[in-house]
Amino acid sequence: MKSPSHSVYSYLYASPSASHTASLDLGFGRSCAIWTNSDDYMRYDQLSGHTFSFYVRGGEGVWRVDERPVEGWPGAMCIFPHGQSSEWRITRPLEMVHLYLPDTEMRRMFSEWTERDSLSFSLADVTYQPAGGLKSSFMALHAALQESDPLRADMVMMDVVHHIISNDSISAVRLDRVKGGLSTRTRKRVVDYIECHLDEVIRLKDLADIADLSEFHFQRSFKESCGVTPQGLITARRVERARARILAGDALSQVALDCGFSSQSHFTRQFKAGTGMTPAAFRRAASE
Secondary structure (H helix, E strand, O other): OOOOOOOHHHHHHHOOOOEEEEEEEEEOOEEEEEEEEOOEEEEEOOOOOEEEEEEEEEEOEEEEOOOOOOEOOOOEEEEEOOOOOEEEEEOOOEEEEEEEEOHHHHHHHHHHHHOOOHHHEEEOOEEEEEOHHHHHHHHHHHHHHHOOOHHHHHHHHHHHHHHHHHOOOOEEEOOOOOOOOOOHHHHHHHHHHHHHOOOOOOOHHHHHHHHOOOHHHHHHHHHHHHOOOHHHHHHHHHHHHHHHHHHOOOOHHHHHHHOOOOOHHHHHHHHHHHHOOOHHHHHHHHHO
């Protein structure tokens, strides 16, 4: 499983004391893993992406040493936001499940689900908080990892991210006007156009014309507002529509055509990049 060099996953992978027992690719740079560790010291510097961590077993004797020392416990949750730096001392055995999301994906999902500007989103640095309603979700993610079930893991990921985005104590939304990006009305017009024309060729110039901007300025403003490039959002929406159509039992050839993929091979490549599975594998997993 590939990950940025400064992700929590990469730091743990480089540690001789840490061991990952399972991992799954969830597409678009999203992934999850189960880790065990003991007697270790970890230092994270300017992390790439967001990490949501849940202690399945242990946690006692694990301290964050760059803050007021508080030890963990089974059922505790931590959040490592994008760009965070921290230091940890591990003195006893533990098992934890991790969910990883790139900053661009987190902002895209936030913008889509809340219809707010992605620039208004920020995520709290959380060290040891009761998982509460997320405990069952993290345990379901743990089970999906153990069973190598990416479809179940993907659905659990959506639940976890939606819960976190909706939790004011974890995620914060700036209510003041964010500088840069598209206006709320313009962003909605562009996104609505994309959603209505997923089965067609969507050109950057068409989207820029809707926003009354040059293609250069539109692309920059769109990414500031939605967290991803226009092509990134188009691909994500096509993959999501294709998922729904496959689950409904539609033929893969028809799904590729109706979701705007230029060929069956293009459909297969983009779908695997967005879900971690080929369309055929996704269909088999859904039918089991």
